[in-house]
Amino acid sequence: MPRLLLAAMLILAAAAPAAARPQQVVSINLCADQLLMRLADPQQIASLTYLARDKSMSNLADEARDFPVNRGLAEEVMRYEPDLVLAGRYTKRVTTDLLKRIGVNVLELDVPRTIEEVEAQIRLVGGALGQEARAEALVREIEGKRLAAEDGATPQRPTAVIYEPNGYTVGAGSLIDTLLSLSGLSNLAAERGMQNYGRLPLESLVTLSPDVLVIGTPRETPALATELVRHPVLSHMPRPMEIAAVPPRLWVCAGPEMFEAVAILRQAAAQARARP
Amino acid sequence: MIISASGIGVKRGDATILESVHAVSRPKEMVGLIGPNGAGKSTLIEVMAGLRKPDLGHVFYDGRLAASVPRRRLARRLAYLEQGAKVDWPLSVEKIVALGRLPHAGVFSARNRQADDTAVGSAMRAADVEGFAQRAFTSLSGGERARVLLARALAVEAEILLADEPVDALDPLHQLNVMELLRRTADGGTGVVVVLHDLTLASRFCDRLILLHRGRVAAEGAPDEVLTDRIVAQCYGVRSLSGTHGGRRFIVPWRRASGSWSEPSEEETEPEIANGHGRVVPFTAAPSRPMLDS
Amino acid sequence: MTDTTFAPPRTEMSYRALLAGLSLAVLAAFILSLAIGYGWLDFGAALADVLSSRDSLSALVLTELRLPRALLGLFVGFALGLAGAVMQAFLRNPLAEPGIIGISGAAAFGAVLVFYSGLAAVSSLLLPVGGIAAALVAGFLLFAVAGRNASTSTLILAGIAVNSLAGALVSLVLNLSPNPFAATEIMFWLMGSFADRSLTHVAIALPPIATGCLALFATARALDALALGEDTAASLGFDLRVTRILLISGVALAVGGAVAVSGAIGFVGLVVPHLLRPLVAYRPSLLLAASALGGAALTLAADIAVRLLPTQPELKLGVVTAIIGAPFLFSLVWRLRGEMR
Numbered sequence: 001m002p003r004l005l006l007a008a009m010l011i012l013a014a015a016a017p018a019a020a021r022p023q024q025v026v027s028i029n030l031c032a033d034q035l036l037m038r039l040a041d042p043q044q045i046a047s048l049t050y051l052a053r054d055k056s057m058s059n060l061a062d063e064a065r066d067f068p069v070n071r072g073l074a075e076e077v078m079r080y081e082p083d084l085v086l087a088g089r090y091t092k093r094v095t096t097d098l099l100k101r102i103g104v105n106v107l108e109l110d111v112p113r114t115i116e117e118v119e120a121q122i123r124l125v126g127g128a129l130g131q132e133a134r135a136e137a138l139v140r141e142i143e144g145k146r147l148a149a150e151d152g153a154t155p156q157r158p159t160a161v162i163y164e165p166n167g168y169t170v171g172a173g174s175l176i177d178t179l180l181s182l183s184g185l186s187n188l189a190a191e192r193g194m195q196n197y198g199r200l201p202l203e204s205l206v207t208l209s210p211d212v213l214v215i216g217t218p219r220e221t222p223a224l225a226t227e228l229v230r231h232p233v234l235s236h237m238p239r240p241m242e243i244a245a246v247p248p249r250l251w252v253c254a255g256p257e258m259f260e261a262v263a264i265l266r267q268a269a270a271q272a273r274a275r276p
Numbered sequence: 277m278i279i280s281a282s283g284i285g286v287k288r289g290d291a292t293i294l295e296s297v298h299a300v301s302r303p304k305e306m307v308g309l310i311g312p313n314g315a316g317k318s319t320l321i322e323v324m325a326g327l328r329k330p331d332l333g334h335v336f337y338d339g340r341l342a343a344s345v346p347r348r349r350l351a352r353r354l355a356y357l358e359q360g361a362k363v364d365w366p367l368s369v370e371k372i373v374a375l376g377r378l379p380h381a382g383v384f385s386a387r388n389r390q391a392d393d394t395a396v397g398s399a400m401r402a403a404d405v406e407g408f409a410q411r412a413f414t415s416l417s418g419g420e421r422a423r424v425l426l427a428r429a430l431a432v433e434a435e436i437l438l439a440d441e442p443v444d445a446l447d448p449l450h451q452l453n454v455m456e457l458l459r460r461t462a463d464g465g466t467g468v469v470v471v472l473h474d475l476t477l478a479s480r481f482c483d484r485l486i487l488l489h490r491g492r493v494a495a496e497g498a499p500d501e502v503l504t505d506r507i508v509a510q511c512y513g514v515r516s517l518s519g520t521h522g523g524r525r526f527i528v529p530w531r532r533a534s535g536s537w538s539e540p541s542e543e544e545t546e547p548e549i550a551n552g553h554g555r556v557v558p559f560t561a562a563p564s565r566p567m568l569d570s
Numbered sequence: 571m572t573d574t575t576f577a578p579p580r581t582e583m584s585y586r587a588l589l590a591g592l593s594l595a596v597l598a599a600f601i602l603s604l605a606i607g608y609g610w611l612d613f614g615a616a617l618a619d620v621l622s623s624r625d626s627l628s629a630l631v632l633t634e635l636r637l638p639r640a641l642l643g644l645f646v647g648f649a650l651g652l653a654g655a656v657m658q659a660f661l662r663n664p665l666a667e668p669g670i671i672g673i674s675g676a677a678a679f680g681a682v683l684v685f686y687s688g689l690a691a692v693s694s695l696l697l698p699v700g701g702i703a704a705a706l707v708a709g710f711l712l713f714a715v716a717g718r719n720a721s722t723s724t725l726i727l728a729g730i731a732v733n734s735l736a737g738a739l740v741s742l743v744l745n746l747s748p749n750p751f752a753a754t755e756i757m758f759w760l761m762g763s764f765a766d767r768s769l770t771h772v773a774i775a776l777p778p779i780a781t782g783c784l785a786l787f788a789t790a791r792a793l794d795a796l797a798l799g800e801d802t803a804a805s806l807g808f809d810l811r812v813t814r815i816l817l818i819s820g821v822a823l824a825v826g827g828a829v830a831v832s833g834a835i836g837f838v839g840l841v842v843p844h845l846l847r848p849l850v851a852y853r854p855s856l857l858l859a860a861s862a863l864g865g866a867a868l869t870l871a872a873d874i875a876v877r878l879l880p881t882q883p884e885l886k887l888g889v890v891t892a893i894i895g896a897p898f899l900f901s902l903v904w905r906l907r908g909e910m911r
Contacts, residue, residue, distance in 0.1 A: 165751055166883070167766065199883040201608040202766040203635045209627055222688050224758055225751035232768050233634035238625040327804050351807025358802045364662040365797055365852035378795055379807040412852075428798070432806075 021130035022084040022105075027052075028072040028095060031253035032086035032109055034060050035122065038138060038255070039131045042066065046080040056217075057249050059257045074098045084128060114178055115146055118254040138256070145259040149182050149266075158211035158272035160185040160244075160265070161200070165216065165225030169200040176251055179258055183265035185212060206233055211272040213241040214265065216248045242275075244268035277338050277353050277435040277467065278302050279324050285332030286319050286491075293319045294330070295491045301436055301469045306462040308482035308499070309471045312512050315488040317471045318359060318440055324469065325356040325438045351379035355432035359440035359471070361425050366412035369424050373400050376431030395431050403427035403457060419450035426454060436467040443477065455481045475516075475527040479503050487511060500525055509533045585856055588849055592863035596644065599870035603640035604632065606874050639764045641772045643870040646764075646832050649779045649824035651865015652858055654839020656786045659793035659854035660817050664844060664902055665722055668825045669836030671712055672732025673705050677822075677829035678759040679736045679743070680704025684830075686747040694770060698778050702826030708732050709818040722906050761888030762833030764873050771831040782823030785816045786858070793854035835888050837895025838865050844898060868894075 024046040027033045033052035036045055037060045045067050051057050052064035070076040074095045077085060085106045087096045099106050107128050112118040119139045126135020160180055162170040170176045171194030172187070180187045188210050189200065205213075215229050234241070250261040279301040286294040294316045301307055301324065309317045322328040323335060326342050335342040337350065355376070363372060376399065377392040400406045403423045408416065413424060422442060429437055439458065443451040451474065459481050462468040472478045478485055479499040487495040487502050489511040495502045503525055508516055514529040605613045616628035650668065657666040668674045684690050684700030716728040740759050744752035792813040795803035804810055828835075842864040843857055850856035872890040879885055 166754060201884070203608045203611075203631050206627060206631050206635065207608075207611070221748045222686055222691055223747075223749040223751050224685075224755045225749075228766055231634075231766060232770065233630060236630055236634060238627065238630070322801070325801075325805055327801050347804075347809055348807040351805060354805070356802065356805035358799050358805075361799050361802060363797055365847070365854070367797060367852050371851065371853060372798070375794055375798060375806070378791060381791065425798075 022082075022128070024080055024082045025084045025086065025129065026070065026077050026080050026082040027086040028070065028077060028092050029086060029088035029109065030057060032088065032125075033064065034058060034253050034255055035109075035125050036086060036129070037063050037067075039122070039126050039134050040129045041131075044129065046082055047076070055249075056247070057252060059249050059253075059255060077104075078102075086125070111175075112254050113173055113175055115142065115175075118142065118175065121254070141256055142259075145256060146182070149259060149262050154184055154273075156273055157181075157184055157186040158242075158269050159188045159191075159208075160212040160214055160269075161188050161205060161208055161210040162214045163200065163205060163229060165223065165228075167199050167202060167205075167228055168197055169194065169205075171195050171198055175254055175258070179251060179262055180214075180265065183262045184269045185265055202228060202231060202233065206237065209237065209239065209241070211242060211275075212244055212265075212268045214244045214246055214268075217245045242268050242272045278336075279354075279436055279467070279469075280336045280339075281320070281324050281330075281333065282336070283333035284320065284323055284330045284335070286316070286323065286328070287331050292491050294323070294488075296333070297488070297491070297493055299324065299469075299486055299493075301438075301467045303435060303467045304462060304465055305483045306459060306468040306470065306481060308478040308485045309469060309488065310473070310475065310478050310485055310502075311488035311494070315511075316491045317488055320488065321356075321438050321440050321469060321471055325354060326350055327356065348379060352432070353435045355429040355434035355437045357425060357429040357437070357439040357442055360444060363413045366414040368410050368412060369405055369416070369427075370396070370400070370409040372413055372424055373405070373427045373431050376428045379432060395433050399427040399431035399433075402430055402460070404453070419446055419453070422446055422450060422454060423457075426457060430457075430461065434466065436469070437461060439468070439470045441471045441473065443472070443474065451477060475503055475508065475529070476525075479525045479527060503527055585850060588846075588860055589863065592860060592867060595867040596863055596870065599867050599874065600640050600644055602874055603643055603870050604636045606877055607631070607636055608877070634769065635766070638767050638769045638772050639873065640870065641769075642764045642767055642775065642832055643873045644866045645772070645776060645779050646828040646835065647838060647866035647869025648862045649783060649828045649865070650835060650838040650869065651842045652783055652786050652862035653821045653825050654865070655843040655854070655857045655861035656789055656793065656817060657821065657839070658843050659857065660789065660796060660813070661725065662796065663722055663725055665726060665840070665899070665906070667837070667840040668705075668821060669834060669838075670733075670840060670899070671716075671725060671729035672736060673708050673712075673821055673825050674829050674834035674836065675733045675736030675740075675760070676708030677701040677705040677826040678834040679739045680826065681830040682740050682743050682759050686743055686749065694774050698774055698827040698830040701830035702778055702822050704736075705822035705826035705829070706818065708736070709822055713814070713818065757886055759833045761886035761892075762829075762835035763876075763884075763886045763888075764832055765876075765884055767831060775827045775831040778823040778827030782820045782825070782827065783862070785820030786824065789813050789816050789820070790855035790858055793858075797854060833886070833888070835869065835891055837888075837891045837899070838869055840902075841891075841895045841898045842868055844902065 021044060023044055025036060025040060025044050026047045027036045028049055030049055030051040033048040036048065047068045047070045048064050050069040050071055053061050053069060055061040058064060072092045072095055077095065077099060083105060085099055085104055087106055087108050089108045089110045096106055096108065107125070109121060109125070110117070112121050119142060122135050122138050126132050162176060162180070164170070169189045170187070172190035173195050174197070177187050177190050188208050189198070213234070216226070244265055246261045246264050249257070251258045281297065281299045284294050284297040284299070285292070297316070297320060299320060309321060311317050319328065323330050326335065326347070337345050337353070374392070374396050377395060380387055380392065400409060403426050405420065405424050405427050408420065413421065416424065426439070426442060429439065437458070442458070443454050446454065455477050458468050458470055470482070482499060484497065485499050485502040486493060487507065494511050495507050505516065505518065508514065508527065512529070513533045515531050515533050517528040517530045519526055611628050611631055616626070616632040619626040619629035620632055654667045657668065658664055678701070680700035680703050681697055684696050689700070690697045712728050712732065716724045737760060741756055744756050749755070792803060792808040792810070795806045795808050800810060843861045846860045846864050847857055850860055872887055872894070875890050876885045876887055
């Protein structure tokens with residue numbers, strides 16, 4: 001469904017070329033990659049990050065195969081002689097600073113913490129790309145999905161804890177926290193006063209004993225970081241937790257796919273409620 | 277126990293260290309192993325101790341081939357005193373001497389604690405180290421260290437004691453102490469083989485001498501037969517003053533036999549050495565500095 | 571060691587008292603390690619739950635999280651302390667230690683190779699096998715390069731070479747693996763940690779650690795004899811080839827098994843024998859048991875410290891042991907500087 005929509009958008013864009021649009025746009029941030037593919041004409045895109053092709057991280061991995069990729073090094077970026085570079089506010093600082101110093105037009109994207117901020121960012125990037133109409137369409141799509149999600153709200157909110165690789169959890173003031181409450185779950189880490197990201201020792205997780213444990217989908221490649229969810233203690237809990245596996249690509253970057261994550265969480269919440 | 281080494285040949289790379297050497301050690305006998313530096317004395321004593329396999333020839337312990345004697349059993353019957361041995365940790369003297377009892381220990385603990393204590397005690401008494409039994413080895417003087425290591429070897433209560441230069445770097449008094457101790461040990465029934473550089477000590481204390489020169493036995497027999505002026509001059513390249521006292525020869529290396537090292541100069545004026553006429557001032561009448569007249 | 575200290579008379583009694591004291595310290599650290607953690611755990615109640623086999627959350631935290639952590643601290647520390655004491659006595663060098671001469675680093679590389687190639691997923695038993703195999707190779711390599719009578723500087727240089735190579739290979743394997751967390755996981759393998767380990771890890775590490783420790787204890791007598799030099803030790807009936815094989819395989823098993831589940835924890839094998847040596851009157855054989863217990867106590871204490879320090883995320887264990895151990899290393903180098911040439 002999103003891919004159909006995108007195809008339709010791409011055709012539309014090709015039909016109406018605009019004048020003052022940047023023609024050589026380079027992205028050095030995974031989230032900017034996806035925004036760029038959603039909003040810009042293909043010929044506007046000079047290069048994306050190599051992560052954009054990673055199916056586990058990127059929602060538009062197949063589409064990204066059409067574009068050259070970079071590793072976010074200033075030298076690579078310069079080769080494309082970009083008229084606009086999209087970068088993250090907190091990543092690749094050295095590259096960003098260097099590009100700005102030599103006068104390249106860099107747009108730094110914040111990490112949005114609410115759906116409103118997501119929408120504002122879409123409009124910001126749309127404006128910079130000269131693709132205001134597509135930005136509005138994307139905002140409307142997200143808005144529609146948000147309203148649909150809010151409809152199904154119930155008063156009984158099972159508790160949940162996000163458990164990311166290396167035992168990191170997500171507290172209040174983050175988009176993921178917003179999505180949790182949108183799914184009818186109550187984020188225990190936020191209730192405990194945790195802000196943004198923080199580490200949750202396995203021991204604290206067991207003591208918190210939430211109704212739902214939200215984890216990323218286990219990867220095939222071995223990593224200590226993902227071994228934690230296989231720790232035997234989790235399967236020996238007296239009241240087993242409902243495990244909701246959310247593919248990280250759904251909410252690593254803000255986009256329409258985050259509502260797929262909401263659907264997964266909503267189902268886990270329903271199962272948790274149904275239990276005695 | 278009788279150690280008999282026969283036809284021993286040892287090579288190190290292309291160099292021949294020992295070549296068809298025969299050597300025997302018997303109970304109650306003190307054998308001196310002498311010879312210039314690099315003659316192969318240490319190598320021979322290592323071969324006799326079973327620490328080094330010869331390239332040629334065989335070592336027999338009481339007629340049994342060395343390879344067929346288990347190392348542990350051999351360790352109880354044969355004690356070896358390493359040249360210039362040092363101890364790596366500041367162990368106490370008593371503990372070091374007690375290490376000599378290791379071959380007698382069982383798998384997990386001492387087999388006979390009382391026998392061990394007695395052996396350690398008498399070894400320390402014999403070597404006169406009881407006075408500092410609790411001191412750390414590293415705090416001892418060179419002479420004290422040598423006695424402690426000798427006591428360690430005595431504590432084995434072996435039938436044969438092989439000592440590699442035990443009087444190395446000791447002052448005359450300590451040299452005599454150690455040599456007398458070895459002599460008493462041999463008199464007590466132990467076979468002793470001792471590597472020596474001091475020819476007078478070798479002559480005075482040993483029953484038999486084996487003189488090694490360039491990896492071969494140059495002479496063997498009673499000290500008087502081995503330490504002749506000719507042999508000493510040939511093997512060591514020195515002319516010596518020598519004489520006899522109490523039936524034992526003393527040999528004092530006096531000058532080089534030839535001017536091969538660097539051109540001799542001052543010797544020209546010295547009188548020719550006429551050996552056998554040395555006179556030893558009797559101890560009782562000795563002035564503060566004993567003298568030899570030529 | 572060239573101090574001119576006077577070793578005070580030590581009797582069997584005082585040695586027993588030392589071992590008893592160290593055992594008490596280990597016991598206390600073990601219990602503290604169970605009692606201290608992140609949760610709000612009523613230790614007494616949890617213990618009661620465990621004893622009456624009630625399935626409570628606190629019982630679960632105690633048995634599935636804190637117990638494996640404390641057990642690993644005990645066994646890994648025991649192995650490291652023992653390995654350090656044995657290696658120092660055998661090489662007759664107070665700087666010999668599995669971490670400094672690169673055995674731990676090599677073991678980490680072996681475990682990393684098995685883990686990130688996915689072999690460990692086939693059977694978790696392969697994880698220690700990888701660590702042990704690499705530690706064996708490093709052990710033989712070190713003996714080949716540095717020899718038996720290695721001078722301090724040769725030993726340290728060989729250790730630097732093995733360590734740098736192992737560290738580089740760990741990074742290489744991790745960076746080649748399609749794993750977005752590689753950068754943080756390098757830290758685990760090179761600095762070590764017991765955080766969130768499970769009883770499975772204890773189960774796979776214990777057999778090699780126990781076997782290795784037995785092999786190392788079997789060298790005790792020979793180590794005493796070695797204080798008098800190699801030839802004298804041989805003349806006392808010890809076959810040094812046997813001792814060397816026991817040493818290398820024992821260290822490889824004990825350290826390889828430990829590193830495979832906890833990463834490379836440095837300096838324990840350096841600090842503990844150094845501190846305890848005067849207390850056993852410098853006798854190598856007596857130092858083994860004392861050093862093993864001391865290693866366990868130090869490792870458990872360091873693991874308690876990382877949990878009490880308010881860092882996010884928790885410090886790697888090797889950070890704490892290095893902070894304690896590096897000054898020791900420095901003081902030893904200072905004392906040995908004459909010999910280093």
